[in-house]
Amino acid sequence: MGRVIKVISLKHFFVLSMALNVSLILRAINQDNRAPMAVQKGINAAQMTFLSFPLLSSPTAATPATQPLGQNGRERVINLDHGDPTMYEKYWKQVGDKATIVIPGWQSMSYFSDVKNLCWFLEPEFAKQIVRVHKVVGNALTEGRHIVVGTGSSQLFSAALYALAPQDASNPISVVSAAPYYSCYPLMTDSIKSGLHKWAGDAKVFNKDEPYIELVTSPNNPDGFVRHSMVNRTGGILVHDLAYYWPQYTPISSPADNDLTLFTVSKITGHAGMRIGWALVKDVEVAKRMTKFIELNTIGVSKDSQIRAAKVLEVVSDSCEQAGGSEHVESFFHFSHALMTERWRMLREAVKRGGIFSLPEFSSAHCNFFDNNLGSQPAFAWLKCDGDDVDDCESFLRRHKILTRGGKHFGPRFRAFRWAQFQPVIGAQLMYKPAMPLDMSPPKLYSPTVILMPLPSGTTCLQESRDVKSGS
Amino acid sequence: MGRVIKVISLKHFFVLSMALNVSLILRAINQDNRAPMAVQKGINAAQMTFLSFPLLSSPTAATPATQPLGQNGRERVINLDHGDPTMYEKYWKQVGDKATIVIPGWQSMSYFSDVKNLCWFLEPEFAKQIVRVHKVVGNALTEGRHIVVGTGSSQLFSAALYALAPQDASNPISVVSAAPYYSCYPLMTDSIKSGLHKWAGDAKVFNKDEPYIELVTSPNNPDGFVRHSMVNRTGGILVHDLAYYWPQYTPISSPADNDLTLFTVSKITGHAGMRIGWALVKDVEVAKRMTKFIELNTIGVSKDSQIRAAKVLEVVSDSCEQAGGSEHVESFFHFSHALMTERWRMLREAVKRGGIFSLPEFSSAHCNFFDNNLGSQPAFAWLKCDGDDVDDCESFLRRHKILTRGGKHFGPRFRAFRWAQFQPVIGAQLMYKPAMPLDMSPPKLYSPTVILMPLPSGTTCLQESRDVKSGS
Known part of the structure; x- marks a missing residue:
């Protein structure tokens, strides 16, 4: 019994530590925009049908989210099961009108684009x-x-x-x-x-x-x-x-x-x-x-x-081609590479501090584009849970309100192992950003696993999302 | 032998008469815009791969078009096998900016549109x-x-x-x-x-x-x-x-x-x-x-x-909702209904004059939208060839450089009959219109089956299409 309590305490310590790290990373990433991370508020099953996308990708990952997550209606989870590359939005705002398209009603009506092309x-x-x-x-x-x-x-x-x-x-x-x-x-x-x-x-x-x-x-x-x-x-x-x-x-x-x-x-x-x-x-x-x-x-x-x-x-x-000129915008790949580098630096730091997980190590190679020796920094993280008492990394994290995609979805060989993929790196945590009011106060309340946003009384994050979209 | 010659002459007479009528209809339809009908210039097989769309829809209809259509490189066919609803373009030009959309580079980046929706x-x-x-x-x-x-x-x-x-x-x-x-x-x-x-x-x-x-x-x-x-x-x-x-x-x-x-x-x-x-x-x-x-x-x-x-x-x-107001554009359905009415009037007139084909007759019914008794005017024509000596309407028309979709594609019951569908009505004849130079002279030369366009020396209609598109 003492052994069980010791294991549970150790596990909880690791999880709390790791989760705090994750929340701090995400907070840091979000700081510039004062935007919330991906949160799913505890709402009833009928309201959760939007989870069909993670349901498709990962039949089990979304299961808890189809149930009320808490009796107080305020409990939330971090959904890192799927990515949404909205983090490059900042670059496209910097670019301004250069990337704007204007399509008159009479244009591009035909089925055909180039009848000479295969x-x-x-x-x-x-x-x-x-x-x-x-x-x-x-x-x-x-x-x-x-x-x-x-x-x-x-x-x-x-x-x-x-x-x-x-x-x-x-x-x-x-x-x-x-x-x-x-x-x-x-x-x-x-x-x-x-x-x-x-x-x-x-x-x-x-x-x-x-x-x-x-x-x-x-x-x-x-x-x-x-x-x-x-x-x-x-x-x-x-x-x-x-x-x-x-x-x-x-x-x-x-x-x-x-x-x-x-x-x-x-x-x-x-x-x-x-x-x-x-x-x-x-x-x-x-x-x-x-x-x-x-x-x-x-x-x-x-x-x-x-x-x-x-x-x-x-x-x-x-x-x-024009990077460096005084009137030109930053090279897109310099911007996006720097962003990925910073996210991976923070992620590796947090994983190292937590001690319970490990990430792949990539050898560096020469990049012809940057003309430099560089490592890999994927848009997702392939996480291994090294704790002796953790059989299923996905369930383990899910119990702590973090949705990931378990190893079994990536091949039977990973069914019995302690793997999970998560995709915060390309911006899942910014998922609801465009839908949030821009004048929303910065995060004020923190829990070990999530950043709770102060929302207008009686509304949910998802309601907010719909209201803002309809009004745009 | 005399019987054969008589049949051929009669058939040719009908075809020439019908084809002339078709060309006149199409000319009339095109008159406003001085735009060419759908013509496919005689080019080599490699250049004709664009015909994959009719090939899909109708495995046989495009066969002749995959061969050089004439040794002089000037022979053309009318492709009425598939429609392309560009004829409403005129309406959307009248509408002007009201139908224009502007999308900045940073907008609509996310996978998600409405996470609360099924x-x-x-x-x-x-x-x-x-x-x-x-x-x-x-x-x-x-x-x-x-x-x-x-x-x-x-x-x-x-x-x-x-x-x-x-x-x-x-x-x-x-x-x-x-x-x-x-x-x-x-x-x-x-x-x-x-x-x-x-x-x-x-x-x-x-x-x-x-x-x-x-x-x-x-x-x-x-x-x-x-x-x-x-x-x-x-x-x-x-x-x-x-x-x-x-x-x-x-x-x-x-x-x-x-x-x-x-x-x-x-x-x-x-x-x-x-x-x-x-x-x-x-x-x-x-x-x-x-x-x-x-x-x-x-x-x-x-x-x-x-x-x-x-x-x-x-x-x-x-x-x-706003039709009739002095500052508002014409009701879209009034515009499009009038256009279809005019095209069907001309089509029925030509078919009647030709005498060899027949079209379906539709009984009129009350239209709640227009609050009037009206007939049907489909976006395509289901044509029956009534000539005694015509076993296959599609092949018959194809020999005269008009591509249609034979009855056999619409069910085995129509394999042995003399049916063909053609889709000039929703605008196949305007197919290349947006790609043609606006200052092109109006049609000057006519053949019994097609309107030949005077093109700049050494170019084809399809080359023109690519050049204009690339430059836009």
Whole structure:
């Protein structure tokens, strides 16, 4: 009994210490804007349906949030299960009118963007800015590639599977990725029970003598490491997901030279709401089939968002090429790299002080873009809980009102281990920021795990969110 | 032999007569803007890849266009296989700044639009304008419905099938629609060989004693008639596609009161490039599953286009409510209804003069919106070729350089008949208009089947299109 009490006390001490550190980090990060972290107030189940996104990504992570979190209606949790890259908002405010788009009612009405292009719904100006930003950053070859635009890289992922799977095979082709892999890959591959492709798990243990598609995510989500093909034989079809292969997250060692590479605007510039991604595709027939998939799926991709994506990529490239001039804005990648560096410094410091968790260590490499030796600083943290008495890191943190995504979602090998991913780094804690009144007082009350915001009497953070949005 | 010559001569006479009429109609329609009709210049196969869209919709319709169309490089065809609703552009130019949107670089960055809403990626202002326009027009009940936004109604169609199909059934559920049905339904249902649903053809002959989903398109694409459920028993799950249930196309007899109804912005206001549609869904669980599908498919829907869609719907509702005031623009539905009336008048006149084709006849009905007895004037024409010697209307017209979509694509029952659909009515002939130089001379040369445009030496219409777009 004494042993149990001792363990509990020790555990609680660590958790309280760690949670205090997290809250202090988040407070520090938020200090500039006096904005609240991601808080979910205790409200009834019907009001919590908005949690469908974390529910999708992580079937268990949101479970406690679908129940009243406390009888007093004031208890809150920190949701670090999914990211929302709003932290770059500050940069785009600095940029001002340069990144503003104006679209008259009569513009961009047609289905067609470029009838001479294989991908007839790709806006020519967006295509031009994609080629330019890859050249400026040096992270991918575009020569000899067809560009296929998608409604985010999710749609392009499905389009790639559709295009690469044999259309007349009797069995669906296996789709694999080395664990820990992006937790949505299995769901996205199998959601519609396609007869074309099926999820076949960890690439490291895949040994069937049959065709397969391997997803290579580099830097990898969730652990941030640089990745190459992991299946121990040749003949596989590779899809490279390079969503995070940008200078703020990882050193740019060489331009990617793959058969099929996916990118998404949301992870580069922070514009997740645009839902715009693109694929660089070497084989013309694959590009045609991907285009056909998007025709069948959505008959093209929002022109308005492509026009806007072209504009923000143009500003990014301009900022890199013109950086240093007195009239020009800061280079976007200098801004975003510095932000990530500071967040990782604080995160590592807090984890070190807490003593119960550990984070991956990344070796540094030469970044051609910054012309410097640099380490990785992913948009998420792959956390290991080193406490002897903790079997499930996700549940452990959840009991302390911190939602993360447990290791089991990233591959069966991590089911029995003490892993969890959390995504405060790209800005989950700023999730509600744009929806909060700008004249709100700075945080005044603190609990060990969360910063409680003084809200107008009778309103909740989420009500506030709706009111402000409707009025804007 | 004499009989053969006589038949050929007669056929040619009819075709030349009909084609001349078509060209005159199109010329008349284009006269205001001095803009060219949809022409595809004879270019080599590699340059014709843009035809993937008609290829998707109609596997055979575009075949001739993938070959050089003439040795002199000047031969052209009229592509009436697919529509592009750019004809409403004129209205949106009249509206001016009222329909313009301005989006600063820092706005709408988050994934989330309304975290309290079941459909968390639905922009609240767009939801508000959807409810408003249905109330103004009186074409659908929104009370007690959940709104799910989609990347066009295509995505919502797939989302509806995903949501309605039993997730754990051993066999995929049958999906049916009464022939002639929208030619893309079979492709969209079966493209990814889903284990959840399968295309089962004509609802009128479906008699299996098993669950099924019936697609009810009203007014129907391709024939324009008002539709109800056609399966001769109860127990089916209905999806209503009411893309064309707007006053310019058909009398609004009563507000739709269905379990699941699909709408799309492109057919109402002409903004196809936005790729925005919505579903009105009665059952909360179905709405949740549709939302989940869109999460898996594209993690939400372009915010930029939702903001723009909200703006154009607001202008439409304003124009209806404020019509008649001296400072206000013309009611959008008065404008679009008058345009459709004029096009159908000319079309019927030409068909009557030609004598070889026939069009559907629609009985008139009371339109609550216009408070008048009115006929239907669909956005497409369901053409029957009455010539005794014509077995295949699509091939017949194609030989005369007019691309349409043959009856066989709309159901097996129409394979052996003499049907073709064409879509000049919503503006295919204006397809390249925005891309043409504004100072281009008016058409000067005419052939029996097409209007040839005098283009700058050495350029093609399609090259022109790219040059102008890149420079904008």
